[in-house]
Amino acid sequence: MDVVDEMLRKGMLLSPEAAAVLRRKPELVSTLSVSGTVVTLGDVERPSVVWSAPQKNASSVSELAEFYAARFAFYRGLLEAKADRALLVSMSQAAGHGSRASIIGIVREVGQGFAVLEDGTKTLRVRTQEKLLEDECVLVTGTMDRDALVAETILFPDVPIGHAAKTSAKEARLVVCVDPVAANATVLITNASADSSRMNFAAGNSVVWPDGADGTRPVSPCLLNINGLFVLFHRISAADLQRIADAPVDKAAIRLLRSRHIDPRNTLPGDPLLLRDVPDIVVLDTGVAFSANYKGVTVVSPSRERAYEIDLRTREVKEFKAQA
Known part of the structure; x- marks a missing residue:
């Protein structure tokens, strides 16, 4: 049926x-x-609010243990499909100098030329020059050298290859800009046009963030459904984004999509920023303007000087000068 x-x-x-x-x-x-x-x-x-996350992080030892166990279970399901089953072992089974192995683990520590991973059975040091992020999960294949795994390849959960950019069935636009009244607040507007001489928040436009189309007031992060496209909104400073991914903001956003997590340090109940389902559009409120596309996912962040219009039917992104 x-x-x-x-x-x-x-x-x-x-x-x-x-x-x-x-x-x-x-x-x-x-x-x-x-x-x-x-x-x-x-x-x-x-437009509707699919979910709006609570603001209290998991804090007790039991809550955090359950939280990370659920995150690891999701990642393991994705990464096992990419692994050579003949080599895949738990960390407690990875032993023997010179033997080859594949392991899946959450990154617990990052150092110069190494990272420490954990899978619930043991922690294991991995020698690598790859820049890994704390609390992300990866699949590592390599050769054991005493008590460490020397990485040959590292695979990430990532957006699937061939992920198609979803489009609206009818003509529609989404404008992402900074509110000219409350200058530090990012606003998402449907039915607005970047060709207007000034952004109009009056009749004819629908402000879907922060008001919410159904009368609710969603908080950050939240997931919105706009014309059948799923839009993830998250407020994070440019400094924090760069610190998490050790890269400029636009490249940091793409790096986090490869991790399938917009903010791995975040421990909100339910892990809402873990990308179990890949959103169509990610709007980041960083204060620094940039736009990017990665495997069919559009990422935008407006500033007081620059805003963006996304054509939901074609997924074309236009940048325009924001009005004071």
Whole structure:
């Protein structure tokens, strides 16, 4: 039974246009917020808040242990598919000078020419010149040298090869800019145009961040559904972003997509910035303007001087000078 038939069975009525979109994009069902029993195209394509994360980090020893165990389980599932099963072992089994092995582990320490990884059975030192990030997870293949693994290859969870850029079924634009009134707040607006001489927050535009289309006020981080595209919003300073990934802000953002985590140091319950599902667009509120594209994922960060318009139908990004 497809998703539309299931909704009809439950007594929901759908317009032909809404049914066509839901059959094409069944993932939208979980984001619907419908006041009546009839689902229209407007209900399907209305911007909505998919989730808005709590602001309290996991803090107790038991909470953190459970948190990192869940993160590792997700990463292990991704990385096992990339591993040579004949070489894949737990760290407690990786032994024997000169033997080859593959291990999957979360990075616990990074030093000059080495990193210490953990997989729940043991910690293991890995010799490598690769810049690894604390709390990310990697698949390492190499040769054992006494109590260390000399890395030959390191694979990351990463955005899948062939990940296609999703587009809106109809013409729509998303403007990402800094609010000219509250100058430190990033705002996401639909139905606005970068060609306007001044950003207009009045009728005709829909501010989807921070107001939320359903009357809620989401916090950062949050995931928004805008015309069927999933937009992840996260507020992080440029200095913190550079510190986490040891790179300029635009390259740091791409590096974190390879890790499938926008902020590995973050321990919010549920690990919302762990990219279990890859978003279509990532909006970072860093205060430094940049835009980038990585394997079908659009990343933008506006500043007081520069803003961006994303054509949701083509995924083309235009930069324009923000109005004072």
